[in-house]
Amino acid sequence: MRGNHKSGLGRYLYLLYSITLHNSITSKMNLNLSNYLSICSLVLLFGYITYKEWSTKPSRDKISDEGVFEVQYEGEISDPRLPAVSFDVPAAMSFAGETVPLDVPDVHERLDKELQINCYLHSNTIFLIKRANRWFPEMEKILEKYDIPQDFKYLPLIESNLLNVISPRDAVGYWQILKTSGTELDLEITNEVDERYDPLKATEAACKYLKRSYKKFGNWTMVAASYNRGMGGMDRALEDQSVDSYYDLYLNDETSRYVFRILAIKEIAENPLRYGFHIEPQHLYKQEPLRFIEVDETVKDLVTFAKSHGTNYKLLKRHNPWLRENRLTVKKGRSYRIAIPS
Numbered sequence: 001m002r003g004n005h006k007s008g009l010g011r012y013l014y015l016l017y018s019i020t021l022h023n024s025i026t027s028k029m030n031l032n033l034s035n036y037l038s039i040c041s042l043v044l045l046f047g048y049i050t051y052k053e054w055s056t057k058p059s060r061d062k063i064s065d066e067g068v069f070e071v072q073y074e075g076e077i078s079d080p081r082l083p084a085v086s087f088d089v090p091a092a093m094s095f096a097g098e099t100v101p102l103d104v105p106d107v108h109e110r111l112d113k114e115l116q117i118n119c120y121l122h123s124n125t126i127f128l129i130k131r132a133n134r135w136f137p138e139m140e141k142i143l144e145k146y147d148i149p150q151d152f153k154y155l156p157l158i159e160s161n162l163l164n165v166i167s168p169r170d171a172v173g174y175w176q177i178l179k180t181s182g183t184e185l186d187l188e189i190t191n192e193v194d195e196r197y198d199p200l201k202a203t204e205a206a207c208k209y210l211k212r213s214y215k216k217f218g219n220w221t222m223v224a225a226s227y228n229r230g231m232g233g234m235d236r237a238l239e240d241q242s243v244d245s246y247y248d249l250y251l252n253d254e255t256s257r258y259v260f261r262i263l264a265i266k267e268i269a270e271n272p273l274r275y276g277f278h279i280e281p282q283h284l285y286k287q288e289p290l291r292f293i294e295v296d297e298t299v300k301d302l303v304t305f306a307k308s309h310g311t312n313y314k315l316l317k318r319h320n321p322w323l324r325e326n327r328l329t330v331k332k333g334r335s336y337r338i339a340i341p342s
Contacts, residue, residue, distance in 0.1 A: 084120070086116065087115060087116065087119055087274075087275055089102065089108060089111055089112045089115060090102075090267060093111070093263055093267065095151050095220065095221055095224065095259065095262065095263060095266075096149035096151045096152070096220035096221070096223075096224075097149060097220070098219065098220055098221050100247075100263065101247055104247065107247050110256070110257070110260045111260050111263055111264065113257075113260070114257065114260040114261050114263070114264035115264045115267060115268070115275075117264070118261075118264045118265055118268055119268065119275045119276065124161065125265075125268060125277065126277060126279060127161070128157050128161060128162065128265065128269070129268075129269055129272060129277065129279055129284070130279065130283065130284050130285045131161075131162040131163075131285055132153075132157065132162065132269060133284035133285055133286070134284075134285040134286060134287055134288075135162060135174075135199060136153055137287065138199075138200055138203075138287075139153050139156075139199075139200070139203050140153060142200065142203045142204055142207060143203075143207060145207075146204075146207035146208070146210070146211055147211070148207050148210050148211065149220055151220075151262070151266060152206075152210060152220075152224070154262050154265050154266045154269065155175070155206070155224065155227060155262060156174040156175050156176075156199075156203075156206075157262075157265050157269075158258075158261045158262055158265055159174065159175060159176040160173065160174050160175070160176055162174055162199075164197050164199075164321050172194065172196040172197065173196040173197050173198075173199070173202045174199045174202055174203070175196075175202045175203065175205070175206040177196045177202060177205060177206070179196075181205075181209070182195070182196050182205060185205035185206075185208050185209060186205065186208070187201060187202070187205050190324075191324065191325065192323070192324055192325045192327065192328060192329055193322055193323065193324065193328070193336075194322055194324050195322050196322075197321040197322045197324070198320075198321065198322040201322070206227075209227065210223055210227070212231070213226045213227070213231050216231055216235070217231075217234070217235075219245075219246075221245075221246045221247075221259060222234055222238075222246050224246075224258070224259050224262060225246050225251075225255055225258055225259055227258075228254060228255050228258040229251070229252075229254075229255045229258075233255075234246075234255075237249050237251060246259060288319075288341065289341070289342045290319060290339045290340065290341060290342055291339075291340050291341075291342040292337045292338065292339055292340070293309060293337070293338045293340055294335055294336075294337055295328065295330060295335060295336045295337075295338055296330060296334070296335040296336075297330055298327075298328065298329050298330045299327060299328040299330070300327050301326065301327060302316060302323065302325075302326050302327060302328065303326060305338075306340075309340050310340070311340050311341055313326075315340075315341055316338070316340070319339040319340070319341070320338055320339055323338075
């Protein structure tokens with residue numbers, strides 16, 4: 001390496017020398033001093049660039065046990081870079097206690113695809129892990145309350161990135177619930193209140209759906225797929241194709257990828273270092289201390305309400321995204337719990 005970059009620099013110095021000698025001998029060219037200096041400067045600049053490029057190339061590289069690319073450089077130059085590497089697919093995986101048949105070639109390849117995709121969605125995956133640290137403790141309690149396997153906590157990560165987004169089909173919130181489904185699952189959805197935007201109430205609603213689906217299919221993998229395609233859609237697919245497993249079905253692309261996307265983000269979130277994600281504990285988002293105010297009367301102005309309780313409208317909306325307007329109409333016999341920073 002060193003011999004190469006020195007010889008590269010030597011060639012440019014030799015070129016500079018040749019130009020100088022040529023101009024000193026050939027008076028007919030009649031170059032003025034300004035042109036002469038410009039040529040010399042360009043040659044020196046190209047020579048320096050070539051030298052720097054050669055001198056910063058790594059002398060040794062390797063992949064660590066955690067999947068992190070390590071590079072050692074000669075001298076004091078430090079410029080670590082991450083290459084594109086293909087990560088191993090786990091030898092065995094399960095979802096909600098059910099084995100993933102990774103010995104089936106297409107199953108192996110479908111998991112491989114989603115694993116590599118999420119490994120290289122660097123910033124997105126980092127923020128998923130950060131947000132999950134805030135929301136998982138409360139979601140886990142709700143899943144346990146409804147006897148839903150804990151692996152379902154990864155479902156909202158692929159549904160919404162744990163953000164209150166709206167899909168092109170008007171599915172809303174962390175769990176991407178349609179208006180008709182939300183009403184069936186006992187969520188309040190009006191112009192002023194939309195509980196699909198409440199991450200924890202939406203989790204409760206999702207659990208109700210998951211329990212109904214499990215009662216129908218008796219298989220948690222099918223339950224997960226049905227959250228994407230619907231119970232009716234999955235039931236028809238099983239009947240039409242005369243199989244009884246999600247992994248044996250020929251499905252539309254979105255549903256075909258759905259369970260594998262859950263598996264991939266579960267694997268990375270549970271083993272981040274293995275896939276090159278090193279997140280310091282202090283970088284993880286924490287649960288924020290809150291106090292709750294019981295409201296049983298109409299609030300005409302939530303800005304004024306927020307100020308009267310020692311906060312502002314921005315933080316009120318941050319902790320109560322289900323409040324969709326700047327007022328809250330409370331019907332007789334009804335009440336709401338509004339979260340305020342403590």
